[in-house]
Amino acid sequence: DAKTTQPNSMESNEEEPVHLPCNHSTISGTDYIHWYRQLPSQGPEYVIHGLTSNVNNRMASLAIAEDRKSSTLILHRATLRDAAVYYCILRDVGYGGSQGNLIFGKGTKLSVKP
Amino acid sequence: DTEVTQTPKHLVMGMTNKKSLKCEQHMGHRAMYWYKQKAKKPPELMFVYSYEKLSINESVPSRFSPECPNSSLLNLHLHALQPEDSALYLCASSREAPGQGGGYGYTFGSGTRLTVV
Numbered sequence: 001d002a003k004t005t006q007p008n009s010m011e012s013n014e015e016e017p018v019h020l021p022c023n024h025s026t027i028s029g030t031d032y033i034h035w036y037r038q039l040p041s042q043g044p045e046y047v048i049h050g051l052t053s054n055v056n057n058r059m060a061s062l063a064i065a066e067d068r069k070s071s072t073l074i075l076h077r078a079t080l081r082d083a084a085v086y087y088c089i090l091r092d093v094g095y096g097g098s099q100g101n102l103i104f105g106k107g108t109k110l111s112v113k114p
Numbered sequence: 115d116t117e118v119t120q121t122p123k124h125l126v127m128g129m130t131n132k133k134s135l136k137c138e139q140h141m142g143h144r145a146m147y148w149y150k151q152k153a154k155k156p157p158e159l160m161f162v163y164s165y166e167k168l169s170i171n172e173s174v175p176s177r178f179s180p181e182c183p184n185s186s187l188l189n190l191h192l193h194a195l196q197p198e199d200s201a202l203y204l205c206a207s208s209r210e211a212p213g214q215g216g217g218y219g220y221t222f223g224s225g226t227r228l229t230v231v
Binding site for chain 1: 214222223225
């Protein structure tokens with residue numbers, strides 16, 4: 001599975017935007033970029049995913065670089081409930097084979113200050 | 115129903131006990147997964163079931179035995195565990211199996227916190 005690199009931790013102020021970076025220089029053409037977050041004492045939660053174009057949903061936005069070697073998860077207004085570990089994961093969804101499992105890296109621990 | 119339900123939420127067992135963890139989803143997802151998560155570490159993939167068949171066993175010791183009785187249920191049978199097996203065990207499901215395309219997200223349960231004494 002391709003690897004991602006994320007900062008170990010980031011801090012944000014409440015009600016301000018947060019930009020969480022992820023580098024994935026060895027991304028392949030069939031890798032989707034997935035983001036999950038894990039709040040304390042809970043299972044991971046799907047946030048967003050994309051392939052080439054920027055994506056928006058009710059939780060966040062995903063900005064993907066033109067060469068796809070990096071991406072940024074954007075939380076538009078951080079709240080205290082957004083404090084979590086955020087995982088950027090490449091998932092190969094090519095047909096056939098046994099690839100495509102969701103393999104977690106270390107993630108970024110986001111702290112939100114009131 | 116858009117949830118993955120895991121029971122029990124907490125489990126304490128002795129090293130000679132036999133216990134089972136249960137996982138259930140009613141979203142019609144075709145793949146189900148077991149992950150293990152130690153404190154302050156990311157989840158690690160243990161098993162993958164695709165269309166009710168075991169497709170991946172990530173070199174997990176035989177004291178962990180998965181079972182998929184039907185498309186909605188996934189069990190993890192535990193026997194002769196060691197204290198180092200204490201962890202959060204997470205179940206997840208996805209609409210399509212790995213290698214089937216699609217790029218859909220996984221849905222995770224809230225986990226079973228297992229303590230082996």
